[in-house]
Amino acid sequence: MMTLFGWIxxxxxSVIVIFFGVQLARDIVWNKKLNIFQKSQSVTxxxxxxxxxxxxxxGFVISSLLLVTTVASGAFLAPNMLGDRVLLNATxxxxxxxxxxxxxxxxxxxxxxxxxxxxxxxxxxxxxQDALNDExxxxxxxxxxxxxxxxxxxxxxxxxxxxxxxxxxxxxxxxVIDVNLDGTVDPQADIDLGDMYTDSLYITDTQLIVIxxxxxxxxxxxxxxxxxxxWLYTAYSGAVYVYNRETLELEYxxxxxxxxxxxxxxxxxxxxxxxxxxxTDELRPQYKETQDGDIxxxxxxxxxxxYFEDVPAHSMTVVTGIKLDTYEVTSxxxxxxxxxxxxxxxAIYTVNNYYxxxxxxxxxxxxxxxxxxxxxxxxxxxVGQKTLPGYVGDQYWMDEYEDTFRVVTSSWNPIHNELYVLxxxxxxxxxxxxxxxxxxxxxxxxxxxxxxFNEDQAYVVTFEQTDPLYTIDLSDPAHPEITSAIxxxxxxTYLHVWDDDNHLIGFGFSADDNGRVTGLKISAxxxxxxxxxxxxxxxxxxxxxxxxxxxxxxxxxxxxxxxEKGIIAFPVMSWRYDQTVADEWNYSYISExxxxxxxxxxxxxxxxxxxxxxxxxxxxDYYVGIDRGVYIDGIIYxxxxxxxxxxxxxxxxxxxxxxxxxYFEENLDKVYID
Amino acid sequence: MFKIIWxxxxxxxxxxxxSKEFDLVLTDDPNEVPKDKVGIILDENDLDKVRPxxxxxxxxxSQLTFQTPSGYAQFSVHEITYLEAFGEDIYIHTTDMxxxxxxxxxxxxxxxxxxxxxxxxxxxxxxxxxxxxxxxxTLNAKLDIELISGIHLEVSRSFVKSFKNALGIQKKGG
Numbered sequence: 046m047m048t049l050f051g052w053i054x055x056x057x058x059s060v061i062v063i064f065f066g067v068q069l070a071r072d073i074v075w076n077k078k079l080n081i082f083q084k085s086q087s088v089t090x091x092x093x094x095x096x097x098x099x100x101x102x103x104g105f106v107i108s109s110l111l112l113v114t115t116v117a118s119g120a121f122l123a124p125n126m127l128g129d130r131v132l133l134n135a136t137x138x139x140x141x142x143x144x145x146x147x148x149x150x151x152x153x154x155x156x157x158x159x160x161x162x163x164x165x166x167x168x169x170x171x172x173x174q175d176a177l178n179d180e181x182x183x184x185x186x187x188x189x190x191x192x193x194x195x196x197x198x199x200x201x202x203x204x205x206x207x208x209x210x211x212x213x214x215x216x217x218x219x220x221v222i223d224v225n226l227d228g229t230v231d232p233q234a235d236i237d238l239g240d241m242y243t244d245s246l247y248i249t250d251t252q253l254i255v256i257x258x259x260x261x262x263x264x265x266x267x268x269x270x271x272x273x274x275x276w277l278y279t280a281y282s283g284a285v286y287v288y289n290r291e292t293l294e295l296e297y298x299x300x301x302x303x304x305x306x307x308x309x310x311x312x313x314x315x316x317x318x319x320x321x322x323x324x325t326d327e328l329r330p331q332y333k334e335t336q337d338g339d340i341x342x343x344x345x346x347x348x349x350x351x352y353f354e355d356v357p358a359h360s361m362t363v364v365t366g367i368k369l370d371t372y373e374v375t376s377x378x379x380x381x382x383x384x385x386x387x388x389x390x391x392a393i394y395t396v397n398n399y400y401x402x403x404x405x406x407x408x409x410x411x412x413x414x415x416x417x418x419x420x421x422x423x424x425x426x427x428v429g430q431k432t433l434p435g436y437v438g439d440q441y442w443m444d445e446y447e448d449t450f451r452v453v454t455s456s457w458n459p460i461h462n463e464l465y466v467l468x469x470x471x472x473x474x475x476x477x478x479x480x481x482x483x484x485x486x487x488x489x490x491x492x493x494x495x496x497x498f499n500e501d502q503a504y505v506v507t508f509e510q511t512d513p514l515y516t517i518d519l520s521d522p523a524h525p526e527i528t529s530a531i532x533x534x535x536x537x538t539y540l541h542v543w544d545d546d547n548h549l550i551g552f553g554f555s556a557d558d559n560g561r562v563t564g565l566k567i568s569a570x571x572x573x574x575x576x577x578x579x580x581x582x583x584x585x586x587x588x589x590x591x592x593x594x595x596x597x598x599x600x601x602x603x604x605x606x607x608x609e610k611g612i613i614a615f616p617v618m619s620w621r622y623d624q625t626v627a628d629e630w631n632y633s634y635i636s637e638x639x640x641x642x643x644x645x646x647x648x649x650x651x652x653x654x655x656x657x658x659x660x661x662x663x664x665x666d667y668y669v670g671i672d673r674g675v676y677i678d679g680i681i682y683x684x685x686x687x688x689x690x691x692x693x694x695x696x697x698x699x700x701x702x703x704x705x706x707x708y709f710e711e712n713l714d715k716v717y718i719d
Numbered sequence: 720m721f722k723i724i725w726x727x728x729x730x731x732x733x734x735x736x737x738s739k740e741f742d743l744v745l746t747d748d749p750n751e752v753p754k755d756k757v758g759i760i761l762d763e764n765d766l767d768k769v770r771p772x773x774x775x776x777x778x779x780x781s782q783l784t785f786q787t788p789s790g791y792a793q794f795s796v797h798e799i800t801y802l803e804a805f806g807e808d809i810y811i812h813t814t815d816m817x818x819x820x821x822x823x824x825x826x827x828x829x830x831x832x833x834x835x836x837x838x839x840x841x842x843x844x845x846x847x848x849x850x851x852x853x854x855x856x857t858l859n860a861k862l863d864i865e866l867i868s869g870i871h872l873e874v875s876r877s878f879v880k881s882f883k884n885a886l887g888i889q890k891k892g893g
Contacts, residue, residue, distance in 0.1 A: 068856055075854040075862065082886045086771050086836055088849035091867045097853055 051121020058112045065105035072101050131473045134430050135351040135379065141328055144347065144358075147380055148323045151357040184224075187607045187676040192440055195390045197310040199245035199256060200602045202673040202684060208233070208290075209675055210253055211684050212243050216708050219246070219255065220684075221293065228680045228691060229701060234293055241284055247310045252296070252369060253288040254315065256305050283319055285367065297372050298335035302327065303363055309388040313369040314423035318386050318395055321361040321378070330363045330378055345376050352380040353430065355401075356412050362395055364416055366423035375424040379414060384436070387443035392417055393425065394443060394450065398436040409436045409456055413443075415469060415476060428469050431476035435463060441539070441601075444498030449479065449522045453486075453505055455493040462486035462493050462507060466522045480523040486515060495553070497540035504549060508536035510560035516547070516572050533575050534558065535566055539601045543608045547572040548645045550613060552597060552604065555580045565593055567613065567641060569653045577653035579641065581617065592620045596672075605674050614640040614681070616671040636670035637661045638683045640694070660692045660699075781835060785811070785821040785828075792819055796835045800850045800866050802828055804843035814850070816868060838885035840864070840874040848885060 047055065076093070083090045115121070126132065138144045184206025191198050201212045209222040209230075219236040243257030260281045268274075283305040287297040303321030310316075321330055329344040345363065352358060358380035365376040384398040397412045415428040435454030437443065442453045450467045466480040487493065487507030495506045503517040503525075514531040537551030548571055555566040555578075568578040581593050596603040597615035605614045619635045639657040647653050660683055662671055669686040676682075680700065681692045687707055691700040781796045798813045804825045810818045821828075829839050836848045846864065855863040862874035862882070874882050 071856040072854070075856060078883075078886045079848075079851055079854055083849060083851075086774075086849065088836070091850070091852035093853050101855070 047121045051115075054121065055112065055115055058108060058115060061108045062105065062112050065108055069102055069105045130428070130471075132351075133473045133475050134353050135427060135474055136354070137348050138350040138352055138380065139347050141347060144323075144328050144350065144352075144380070147352055147358040151359050151380075185678050187605050187610065187612070190601050190604050190606050192387075193389055193445075195311065196388045197247060198602065199247050199308060199310075200673070201244050201246065202675060203246045203248045203253075204675050204677065205248060206677050209677075209682065209684070210246055210248060211673070212246050212255070213686050214244050214672070215242065216686060217242060218708065219243075219253075220705065222682075222689065224677050224682070228678060228693070230682070230689060230691060230703065232689075232703065232705070235706065236288065236293060238286070241286065245305075245308065247315070248290065249310075249313055249369060251290055253290050253293075254310070254369070255286040255288070256308055256317070257284055257286075258282060258304060259284050259300065283317075285315070285317070287369065287372075296336070299367065299372075299374065300333045300335075301363075301365075302331045303361070306383055307386040309386075309393070311388070311390055311418065312420045314418070314420045315367045315369055316388065316393055316418065316423070316425065317363075317365045317367070318383055318393070319363045319365065320383055321363055323358065323360055323380075328361075330361065330365075330376065332365075332374055332376075334372070334374070336372060343374075345378055349376070350378040350380070351427065353412065355432070356381040356397065357399060362397070362414075364393060364395070364425045366418070366425050368423035373423065375422065377416065377425055377427055379427075381412060381414075384411075385438075385440055385443075387440050387445070388418075389445040390418075390420070392428070392445060394445075396437045396443070396452075407458060408434065409458070411435060411437050411454055413437075413450075413452065413467070413476065415450070427474065429474040429476045431467055431478070433463075433465055435461070438493060438496075441498075442493070442496045444503075446498065446500055446519075449519075450476070451498055451503060451519060453493055453496045453503070457492075460487075460490050460492055462491070462505070464503065464505070464517060464525055466519065466525060468522075480521070480525050482517065482525050482527065485527050488513065494536045495538050495540050495551075497542055497549070499542040502542075502547065504540050504542075506537045506540065506551070506553075508560075510556070510558070512536040512553075512556075514549075514551070514570060529572055531570060531574055533568070533578075535562070537568060538598050539604070541606055541608075541613070543569075543643065543645065546645070550606075550643060552601075552613075552615070554598070565595055565598065565617070567654055569643065569645065571645075576645070576650045579654045579657075593617050594620075603673065605676060607676070608643070610676070611643050612640060612676065613643055614638060614674050614676075616674065616683070618670045633664060634666065634670065635661065635664060636685065638671050638674045638681065640674070640681060658692075658694065658697060660690060662688050662690055663702075783831065783835075786823055787819065787821050792821065794819075796832075796847075797849075799832075799837075799847050800868055800870070801847060801872060802832075802837075802845040812868075812870075814868065836885075838882055840872060840878050840882050842875070844872055846872060 080090065138147070186204055186206035189198055189200045189203065201214060203210045207224060209224060211220045211222065213220065217238040219238065220232065221234040221236065223231040223233050225231065238255065240259045241255070241257045243255050245256040247254040258281050281304055283301045283303055285299040286295055288294065289296050301319060303319040305317045305319045308315065308317040329347065331342065331344055333340060333342045350361065360382050361378050361380055362383040363376055363378040365374060367374050381397045382399070383395045385396045387394045393416045395414045399410055400407045401410050410432055412430060412432045414430045416425045417428050418425060433454050435456040437452060437454055444451045448468055451464065452467070453462065453464050455462045464482040464486060465478055467476045468479050470477050486505055488509070491507035491509040491513070493505060494508045497504045501518065501520040503519055505515045505517065507513055511532045512535055514537070515527050516529045518526045518528045534557065535553060535555035537553035539552040541550045543550050548569070551568040551570060553566060554562045555564055556562050565581040566578055569576045595615050595617045603615055605612065616636065616638050619637065621633045621635060623631060623633055638660040640660065641657050642655040643653060645653055660681060662683060662685055671683045671685045674681050674683045679694050681694060683690045683692070687705055689703040689705065693700055782793050783796060784791050784793045794811060794813070800812045800814055802825070803810045803812065808820045809823060809825060809828065811821055812818045825843065825845065829845055832845060837845050838848055840846050850866050851864050852867045853865045855865070857863055860876055860879070862879060864872050864874060866872065
């Protein structure tokens with residue numbers, strides 16, 4: 046659409062064109078008549094010089110050109126609007142043809158490469174709701190380690206204190222375990238998910254939400270002359286199953302042709318960010334909903350799919366909102382990949398890390414897209430975007446606080462780390478930079494390892510050989526300032542703000558003087574120095590070398606953290622190479638759950654981090670080690686595929702050990718074992 | 720079948736004109752033509768084709784005599800480009816860019832000249848239609864006509880229709 050001024054201008058030029066056109070046409074008619082007359086009268090016709098016609102058509106030709114160029118140049122095109130915002134960056138795709146063109150450009154032109162192409166389901170999301178059923182007793186429990194208060198992230202374990210829901214990941218089952226008031230447990234049910242694989246659960250007061258994917262083998266074959274090729278192609282589709290928590294019956298099912306990459310639950314609004322392939326026949330995101338036996342299929346229209354001029358269209362990012370009480374679904378989509386997301390109660394940010402190739406060098410870039418959330422309708426609205434240098438490593442590199450969005454980026458070439466403070470613009474879809482730190486974050490060759498924001502403070506860990514932990518003062522968003530830097534060997538992969546006195550707990554790796562990683566460690570910091578740290582030994586009590594590993598080192602959801610209770614706990618798997626029988630060396634796996642008490646008030650700094658309480662499950666194969674621990678009323682329940690162990694923290698004794706039914710036999714073909 | 724009788728002086732002119740522009744062949748079969756005359760034999764179907772040629776030839780050869788202040792003057796029709804009234808006087812403009820004053824009212828001249836492809840284009844102008852090179856339409860619904868001599872005349876609004884008729888009425892013969 047054109048602006049009013051554009052319309053007026055085009056109208057005026059059109060009138061001129063019409064005038065000249067009519068005049069030219071009349072000239073032609075008159076002279077034709079003259080010609081016919083003279084011919085009919087056998088008059089030797091006077092020759093009309095060509096220049097006459099050129100002169101006469103001059104006005105028409107020039108004004109026509111002016112009209113065509115005015116319209117074609119788009120100089121007076123009205124800007125695309127979304128609400129009352131001018132879209133400077135995003136443009137609706139509009140049609141399939143246009144979408145295919147953009148995909149083609151992304152593949153052939155310009156040398157764009159998307160890094161960190163997502164579409165892998167991550168353990169995330171889903172903390173329990175604060176509200177509980179009226180009839181249920183209120184229990185003291187520790188929920189999922191969420192980044193933002195009020196924004197629930199999913200996990201393989203969810204509890205409200207009365208019931209534990211545990212997704213057994215690769216085995217397509219959800220164990221439902223009631224926890225009695227005396228701390229004993231009653232396994233209630235085992236929900237068979239059929240073809241659905243999940244690592245993402247959420248619970249509301251009445252619903253259990255399971256997000257995962259279903260895959261089917263599609264036979265694919267072709268003949269090439271004499272040869273015949275055939276194989277099974279794996280088609281994934283993202284799925285959301287909602288179960289009634291009381292009856293454990295499937296209430297609602299949503300399947301889509303894209304992978305649910307990340308999601309958040311805010312109140313009863315479930316927001317899903319998915320990544321859709323653009324190499325399928327149907328390019329519009331598809332939704333297949335099943336409710337009360339009725340199946341409805343719908344598509345997101347091309348007008349709700351936007352693209353950005355400079356962002357390569359290797360896949361489509363779809364942001365979907367589901368209102369869980371009515372199952373209303375709304376969505377918006379953008380061309381471009383999604384690498385990480387961050388959500389506050391009011392907004393979702395998606396980031397797309399990609400490489401741009403220009404002037405013979407690769408530059409890593411990150412596009413940040415903001416969507417407003419409306420929890421009433423579970424709808425999402427695109428607000429704006431900003432492209433920054435570098436990449437964003439994980440969700441903790443981002444934060445929203447008092448209308449500002451803060452993000453840390455890290456670049457490879459050359460290695461460089463920056464912090465930006467952005468705000469949204471009232472009139473356009475361009476997020477504005479209000480402040481930044483471009484120098485001083487990390488020494489030469491140090492990249493960002495972990496970040497945590499807390500109101501007007503930010504903590505950034507960079508690493509190459511030693512670990513500077515920078516504290517940044519963000520109280521003036523326009524002038525962020527590095528206030529201190531602590532150095533120690535190793536680095537933290539996760540930072541948790543413990544209290545308002547700038548106390549931090551870091552989880553990560555210790556390293557020697559050369560920067561070589563030696564093992565897991567926990568550190569306690571204040572703003573100025575490392576107060577205490579605990580390293581997991583490479584050797585066990587018997588002096589036998591072992592290698593320890595924890596899912597928590599890359600997935601903070603595996604960690605159970607409660608500053609209120611002064612607890613940090615996580616599972617650890619140790620590999621031990623041992624001579625169990627003479628001349629026969631074997632690996633053995635020990636799965637343990639470590640519970641640390643943290644007390645920054647301890648008089649002796651060495652006592653800030655306690656020695657861990659070790660809860661060991663039965664020795665087992667490594668792929669069925671302890672996944673999570675749950676704290677309810679002073680008891681830790683550790684969960685693995687094969688076993689549940691309850692451990693009383695007060696008496697430091699094992700209360701119960703329950704062996705679960707396993708599905709190794711029937712699922713053998715589906716289990717991926719090295 | 721019909722016959723046309725011609726003067727012998729015109730033979731060369733007609734022969735070339737017919738063969739060049741109208742693809743007609745001139746014969747001189749003595750059996751069909753009286754002594755000291757030549758004739759062309761035409762198919763009846765070619766009558767419409769030939770008539771204007773003959774008329775044109777006749778017009779071109781026509782001599783008209785007008786009264787002048789000092790007597791009478793004779794003009795070949797094909798010499799006249801246009802006539803212009805200037806008060807009582809009428810100027811006859813000719814192809815050699817000269818003019819001659821004659822004493823005859825314009826409305827009379829209009830009647831006299833009508834058969835010779837002249838048309839009234841204004842209160843004071845009569846133009847020879849065969850001398851028009853180009854017609855320009857103008858903003859005020861008038862017409863600007865350019866004669867082969869380069870002179871521009873204006874067809875005033877009230878005469879556009881009659882001018883149109885003069886041009887458009889090729890139904891003359893039909």
